[in-house]
Amino acid sequence: MRSTTVPTRSAAALAVLAACAAVLGGGGPSGAVPTAATGAPQAVQQTQQQQAQSDTCDIYASVPPSSVDGPAVKAIKARRSLVIGVDQNSYRWGARNPNTGQIEGFDIDLARAIGTAIMGDPEKVVLKPVATADRVDAVQKNRVDLIVRTMTVNCKRMEDVAFSKPYFSITQRVLVPKTSPAKNLDEAIGGRNVCVAKGSTAADVFDPAKNGAKKDAGAHLTVVENQLDCLVLMQLGKVDATMTDDGLAAGQAAQDQTVRIVDGDVQPEVIGVAMLKGSTDLTARVNQVLADYHAGGEWGRSYDRWLKPYMLNDAEHYWPVPH
Structure with a gap:
């Protein structure tokens, strides 16, 4: 898997901002962490399994709440x-x-x-x-x-x-232009030019040094400083897809009506x-x-x-x- 680093730029100034619907009110949700996704590419599935085996810490562990000023x-x-x-x-x-x-x-x-x-x-x-x-x-x-x-x-x-x-609970999702023929995550990243933000969990998914993932997904990675730069690169036709967490993916899809989120997600976090x-x-x-x-x-x-x-x-x- 090859990797290209793109210099930082003012992505916000370049992005095409789409008009968004007014938000609705309602009660605050509560519930369980999303379940693991299905339909992920073989390399990503293996990444998920190996990471689960290697991560021995408790990601929910933290100190008890307190109002005392230390x-x-x-x-x-x-x-x-x-x-x-x-x-x-x-x-x-x-x-x-x-x-x-x-x-x-x-x-x-x-x-x-x-x-x-x-x-x-x-x-x-x-x-x-x-x-x-x-x-x-x-x-x-x-x-x-x-x-x-x-x-x-x-x-x-x-x-x-x-x-x-x-x-907050998230999973990793993939965005593509609405013109893309990709129907699921496998088709969206297999052999494609995929954009990720440097230092992000999405970048780790594709990093063999960090999680032992195989390179058989054949993705060519473009690495940027901020995930919004990926949206700009998709708008310019420079990348085929973006991997980011589902919260940020939803924000990008709301921001630009020319992109969509494909079926399938990986790595509950x-x-x-x-x-x-x-x-x-x-x-x-x-x-x-x-x-x-x-x-x-x-x-x-x-x-x-x-x-x-x-x-x-x-x-x-x-x-x-x-x-």
């Missing part, structure tokens, strides 16, 4: 600002509204809620755009205090950063808030906010506003419940 939280409050790394290019999750200039979406609602709960003042919360590939580095080098940016929890990342309890290892009290505070955010209905209202009209398999629900 040394990490006190240091942030003394600095008078909490810096949260977010996305600004993922429609419905974290994207800049061209009319207001403000970043908005499901993850942005959560980031603001966490920041306001910890700092007691929304004016002390700083949202800092961070590229997909820079998420871990931004935490480890103290450029941000938290990452709220569709970040999958897995064993390797748990060695590098601390995670909150998961707040969960998303969490990332922060510096060792900042146990900060992790506990975030977990308390997450528990309150869901119990109070804010999670459900944000989900209904930003994601519910566009998510596939909505009946499976997306608030994660440990097995």
